[in-house]
Amino acid sequence: MLAELFVSDRALIVKYEGKLHFPTYGAFKPGTVFGLDYEYEVNYTDLKKLFNSKENSKNWVLMPLVPYSPIKENYRDDDTYPPYKPSTSTKHYLGTDQIGRDILARLVYGFRIAIFFSIALTLLTYLIAIIIGCLMGYCGGLIDLIGQRFIEIWSVPPFLYIVIIVASLIQPGFWILLVLLAIFNWMGMTYYMRTNTYKEKARDYTAAAKVLGAGTGRIIFKHILPNTLSTIVTFVPFSIAAGITALTSLDFLGFGLPSGTPSWGDLLKSGNENIREAPWIITSTFCAMVIILSLVTFVGEAVREAFDPKKFTTYR
Amino acid sequence: MKRQSFALFGALLVAALLPACNGGKEGEGKEKSGGSDEKFPPQDITEEKEAYYKENSDFFQFKTLADLPTDLEWVNNSHLPEVGSPKAKKGGTSTARIQDFPATLRTIGPKANGGFRGYLLDDVMVRTGRRHPETLEFFPGLAQEWAVDKKSKTVYVRLDPAARWSDGEPVTSDDYLFMFFFMQSEYVQAPWYNNWYGTQYTGITKYDDQVFSISVPEAKPDIDARVLELVPRPEHFYKEFGEDFVDRYQWRFQPTTGAYVVRDEDLEKGRSIALTRLEDWWAKDKKHYRYRFNSDRIEFRVIRDTAKSFEEFKAGNLSGFSLNLADYWYNKMADDNPLVAKGYVKKATFYNDRPRASYGIRINQAKPLLKNKDIRIGINYAMNFERVIEKYFRGDYTRMRTSADGFASMTHPTLKARPFDIKKANEHFAKAGFDKRGPDGILVNKQGKKLSFTLTTGYEPLKDMFPILKQEARKAGLDLKVEVLDATTSWNKLQEKKHDLAFMAFGTFVELYPRYWEGFHGDNAYDTQEDGSDKVKPNTNNLTSTDLPELDKLIDSYRKSEDLDEMREIAFKMEEIIHDEAAFIPGYVVPFYRIGYWRWINYPDDFNVKISDSAGQWFVSWIDEEAKKETLEARKSGKTFPPSIEVYDKYKVD
Secondary structure, three states: OOHHHHEOOOOOEEEEOOEEEOOOOOOOOEHHHHOOOOOOEOOHHHHHHHHHHOOOOOOEEEOOOEOOOOOOOOOOOOOOOOOOOOEOOOOEOOOEOOOOOEHHHHHHHHHHHHHHHHHHHHHHHHHHHHHHHHHHHHHOHHHHHHHHHHHHHHOOOOHHHHHHHHHHHOOOOHHHHHHHHHHHHOHHHHHHHHHHHHHHHOOHHHHHHHHOOOOHHHHHHHHHHHHHHHHHHHHHHHHHHHHHHHHHHHHHHOOOOOOOOOOHHHHHHHHHHOOOOOHHHHHHHHHHHHHHHHHHHHHHHHHHHHOOOOOOOOOO | OHHHHHHHHHHHHHHHHOOOOOOOOOOOOOOOOOOOOOOOOOOOOHHHHHHHHHHOOOOEEEOOHHHOOOOOOOEOOOOOOOOOOOOOOOOOEEEEEEOOOOOOOOOOOOOOOOOOHHHHHHOOOOOOEEEOOOOOOEEEOOEEEEEEEOOOOEEEEEEOOOOEOOOOOEOOHHHHHHHHHHHHOHHHOOHHHHHHHHHOOOEEEEOOOOEEEEEOOOOOOOHHHHHHOOOOOOOOHHHHOOOOHHHHOOOOOOOOOOOEEOOHHHOEOOOEEEEEEOOOOOOOOOOOOOOOOOOOEEEEEEOOOHHHHHHHHHOOOOOEEEOOOHHHHHHHOOOOOHHHHOOOEEEEEEEOOOOOOOOEEEEOOOOOHHHOHHHHHHHHHHOOHHHHHHHHOOOOOEEOOOOOOOOHHHOOOOOOOOOOOHHHHHHHHHHOOOOEEOOOOOEEOOOOOEOEEEEEEOOHHHHHHHHHHHHHHHHOOOEEEEEEOOHHHHHHHHHOOOOOEEEEOOOOOOOOOOOOHHHHOHHHOEEEOOOOOEEEOOOOOOOOOOOOHHHHHHHHHHHHOOOHHHHHHHHHHHHHHHHHHOOEEEOEEOOEEEEEEEOOEEOOOOOOOOOOOOOOOOOOOEEOHHHHHHHHHHHHHOOOOOOOEEEEOOOOOO
16 A cells, blocks of 8 residues: 555655645646746756756755656667666666556555455455355255355366457556456355355354244354354465456466556566566566465465464354 | 358268168268268359350350451560579478468458468469569560550450469360359359459450450559459369359369469368469479479468467477567577577578558547547547557557558658647647546546547557557547457457447558548448438448548549549548548558578578568478478587577568
């Protein structure tokens, strides 16, 4: 959420004629605010150079650590062309891609989109899976039977083809991809939920609740669900990792987010295309992916241990 | 295809249900590529054709040689220089890549308009005559000689008695009569051709098997082209022509008048296809053909991914590779690349001189905001093509000026595209009510509507160009949402006229004068409905939805005009109107093509012909088998050759 404070082409603080400006968040500031002759957004990097070039100037600009936007091209005015090599002097710490966009900036913002996507996807699929799984497990009988057959059938259509077909009709965006993935991804969790609910349903406390006159909703949500929670929680980190991978691979194949959006898949693709001229694109993306995915997995392992049903369970 | 798969499904079903049935249905659903089979029972079009000729006896006339006017001035332009190089050797196999497998071997009808049609028809088939690639006059093809009678708006043609179809049948006047029947028929499912062959020609007269004449409605300055560019259709091959033409002839290779045929065994659907040279081709010693079509075989493999085909090229599995994109020319196949530096791969830039593909942005005036001329002009000023050319294309391309560049004296001499100018853009946007910037720097009007449009394109390889346009347009307060779709999806969207702004190019034919009706006539913009209201007309090339009575009038008189000078005057006027209307933003012109090719591929001294649009189009290259062996051995042993990086700028304009 705070990525803009570290990676952005907007300055953190500008001091101009005794006044402080904080452009990072909020409305754009036209060049005229800082005495420039244009009305479009200030180029803070140039502004900084301008202030620095004047001696005894009291004006100054504080840029973020990586002073680049993830979507803007940065062709240089000398006779060199991107992709530019990683360099600390130009502050392209991981180099640029083929039109001069900063790799680090794209990695950071790409990760932000991917993780949001993944969390949203996980929430959505789990919501569907929990409802259907619990219903199947708790009601059993015909509902269970129909539900299982439906899931079996629903698992058959190959997801990738569906995405290709959709992509040939419209350009898939963030939300369309999210819904599509959710529609074809909820089935896996239902089985766990179903068995768990089935198991818990047979326990004495459920029977006791029933005897006490609790309704179906109350039994499922108040009694059964908390006991199946450990299963859900242990799966979450892995689902998030899977979500990131799914979005990345779709982007890589060209069926993902609109062109120009910072994304890991897109970075992998351009890294692959420029593997000889600009190996830094693919290496940094690859390393970033490995690190993030292993971190998520470690978190997952930790959660799994923390929720180990052998150690913690309400009813023995 | 659908029918085929149904039949296949049927066959499988039958096989599954009746396992003891001796496989009697074996082979059902399989298509043979020649002759009739179970799926397509034999039929005969002859009667229907004869009846059609009779019914349209004004169009199809039969006379004798005695009726032939005697005062005709027969020409054959045999003085025109040869095409290609006398050094050319026959033989060898060249290998090329196609991105998609051709959807059909038909050259007309649904899905026949793919990239492979050039190899089946446009570039390979010998036409009646052909424009000489240097002088633009016609040299003989199937015609031995021809005569133009401007008064009666008729062109007389005498066929070369040697002209043969690839199956050995002679080419006769009947094939031309049949061509009109064929092209006017609804069976081909090609309305554009129906219309063209039905309205742009007024009749054909057969004098004998070799002599015929064709009349046209207007004696346009290029009346000879109208007739000489025609390619007949082999009547004997289309004997089974009929309602099921599209399916029946889907995979049948039509006999050709050209040097290359597709053999059944070279057709591996979805994977590869090959052209094979006819050893006893009828035109092999003709002056303008003898140094062309030199490879014995041209093998095409389907490689969808450009990056992969580049690797294949570097491995030596493809003969040549287009290096038009700066990234390939300067980075991926840079001059210091070992393959180039060691002289195994040659690089060449060839400046051609021909009508230019119209890369540019088309603004759809059917959209409410874009009806406003000030907004359109503002958008013109907000598009920084100068920066795109300078940075993304590294200054190699030039800015397009009009909607029809490269037509020599027929292109407007002084008009220029509007340059990138934020001030002027803002002035015009302000006139249209967009005078304030919102919090994101994008202009808004009083109703709070943002100045934001979608820019649609189907050119995935150019996707990195759009962030530049987008970023620069932002400076002028214009928000562009760039939509890079796949080629077919984007084309469908454009054809339904659902776009705001579209970046694309129309290819152009080598013609004396540009066409305006397709792209700018009101007839192609709207359909008038019963209640009198206008409805956007889909499936036309008028992607700007231009509908100006004044321009329509000019286009109509331009189409009727028979005088080139008059046409030029009208063309300039039209071009000025198009500029004023600002619905077409000229993008850039690619003044050359450049390729990398293996050392054993040879090109003539001037490399290629003036009007070629790719190195392969005129088939002037040849293969040196010894050099191939030498190069492959050198690659192993590390032996090097002098590098060859050439620029051929003989035809460079300005």
